[in-house]
Amino acid sequence: MSDKNEDAKAAANQKGGQNPERPKEIEHFGGPIGLDIGTTNIVSARARGTSIQITKQLNAFFTVPASKITGMTLLKNDVLYFSQNGSFYIIGNAADTFANTFNTDTRRPVESGLLSAKEDEALNVIQSIIKTLVPPPKNQGELVCYSIPGDPIDTKISVLHHDTILKRTLQDMGYTAIAINEGFAVIMSELADESYTGIGISMGGGMCNVCFSYLSVPVFSYSIQKGGDYVDTMVGAAVGESATRIKLIKEKELNLLKEPKNKVETSLSIYYEDLLESLILSIQRVITTSESVPRLSKPISVVLSGGTAMPAGVREKFEKLLKANRLPLQFSSVRMAEDPLNTTAKGALQLAIAEEK
16 A cells, blocks of 8 residues: 555544544444443444354544554554544554553543443443444434433442433434343343243443343343442552453353462452352342232343353352342352353344334
8 A cells, every 4th residue: 555545544534533434344244233331342234144143343442642653563464543632543452462561550431330430431332332343224223222321329320421412323324213121132132932031141341231121021120330340449449450351351260169379369359258148138139029020930141241151150159149139039050151251242232123123
């Protein structure tokens, strides 16, 4: 590619600030889209024949000083970015590479499951990342079903602002946008054979989302603002390590079924138990105070999903705590979702397909 073409490409990437180039593999095949907009990742799911195509980007960014040579170099190396206020905002998976190289942390446009109020460019970043995963629709008004958290029961925060911003972003791109609660997306993905009756729990980085559905009708849905980030931060503070370092240990080494071997594993066990107890107590609180919980003749399934649910022993500890708390519902099983990291996007896709028919 000539220098002239490189200059033109760099200028196009910077112009307007929020239009990074999209990966070629997601271009130009139509149909509904499921979109999971999480604290850690944004995941897109699309039906392609009998299979589902998953694409994802880290929901993060990293800034470097803007210059012409840096812009050309980033583009030559397929690094997604946009220009704003004299800085290049490197977005998605590449942000993590830069942060690791410079021995620091990425910044996130979403905090505790909702658009961050601490990051001035949070909206621009998240819009840019979405555009790398969702190409322009072939036909105006194609469906995108996007995930939103339930209103947190442990704070007075509403998801309305977060939901409205995401809907407008997708509508401005030419889509018809419909929201799906994260917990209900788990049910849509995993409980079709049980007539979409049961409890779906999405354990993410910023929060845990819970939904109880009866015959595909959500009875209740909510969130608690505790998740994997809470565990990482609290453990890091307790043992004098960075949250990033704790996250790596948690994902690669943690097994809650074994006795802890060191202070990091001990602290991870303590804060995971705290997280799971908070989750169980929230379910108990909502079920016992709700007037709309149906009386069921059969036990129901509980499905866990999300990266925070994946370490060995999480399912077993959750099931033990659930059985120890007397709830006015019977449970047939507690199981992991088939594809925990992509469950929400797949459930959103299933709803989008159903709504299109």
